[in-house]
Amino acid sequence: MSYEHFSSYYDLLMEHVEYEEWLRYMERIFLEHNVNVDHVLDLGCGTGELLLLMDQKGWQVTGVDLSEEMLSIAQSKLQMAGVTPQLYQGDMSELPPLGLFDVITIFCDSLNYLDDEEAVKRTFASCYKQLKPGGMLLFDVHSPAKIKAFDGAVFADASKDVSYIWTSFAGEKPLSIEHELTFFALTKNGYYERVEELHKERTFESGIYKSWLEDAGFSLVEITADFLTKQPTDESERLFFACRKIDAG
Structure with a gap:
């Protein structure tokens, strides 16, 4: 991560x-x-x-x-x-x-x-x-209910300097979730750079x-x-x- x-x-x-x-x-x-x-x-x-x-x-x-x-x-x-x-x-x-x-x-x-x-x-x-x-x-x-509700959820937002897409799906372990984050950030030369990260969460x-x-x-x-x-x-x-x-x- x-x-x-x-x-x-x-x-x-x-x-x-x-x-x-x-x-x-x-x-x-x-x-x-x-x-x-x-x-x-x-x-x-x-x-x-x-x-x-x-x-x-x-x-x-x-x-x-x-x-x-x-x-x-x-x-x-x-x-x-x-x-x-x-x-x-x-x-x-x-x-x-x-x-x-x-x-x-x-x-x-x-x-x-x-x-x-x-x-x-x-x-x-x-x-x-x-x-x-x-x-x-x-x-x-x-809560367990919140983790389950994340599965399949997609969040997105766009602005001049940075936009993102946030996709969540069930993880491998019980009551776990994985979030795929993709950012499009405006660079100094006027182009947009794409970066990706994966975040994992789990509850009990x-x-x-x-x-x-x-x-x-x-x-x-x-x-x-x-x-x-x-x-x-x-x-x-x-x-x-x-x-x-x-x-x-």
Whole structure:
């Protein structure tokens, strides 16, 4: 999977996304469960949009992403806003010790890019180790219904500088999906360059995530859906997990 070209167009593809919804979700959890927040680790931080919003809340933020290109954009974006970012390149399932955090987040279905069960388990275990006692892990994933709905879907958009075609089809593993992205980008010499990338995602049933979280030591606070406080249904598209580290250190 390559992010060489995707990173350049990520913000364009995500311009409809309201990152404030994730921020409001976090604030609700913190208020309802009496969480004192100082330092937040955001795994799969992408181009830093959510990091910027977190910083504006007065939280100290650290970001990790697999893509060096994504992190380069995030660094420039944060520095332009007067923020000195702490950014690290790496795989969330092979996370090195970065310190102890009050909160760790994995948002915008970043966890779904781990299509191996053991990789998800390693991620949960590493998050547990790097949380302070009483700290929280917050993440969202595509629901099984959403993954199934992707199969056969085609998205497209055209503008002067860049156009894209996004085709999704079922992957080889259960509850997995593959996205073929084709971009046509205007170059400096006036020609359009065609680039292609393949992205793979996989999800699991909520009960499986719950079991893996408990095995890692977490106490599950709540599972909700679609940025709301409601319980997930068969029609829910995005599942949210709020978990707490309950040991004394």
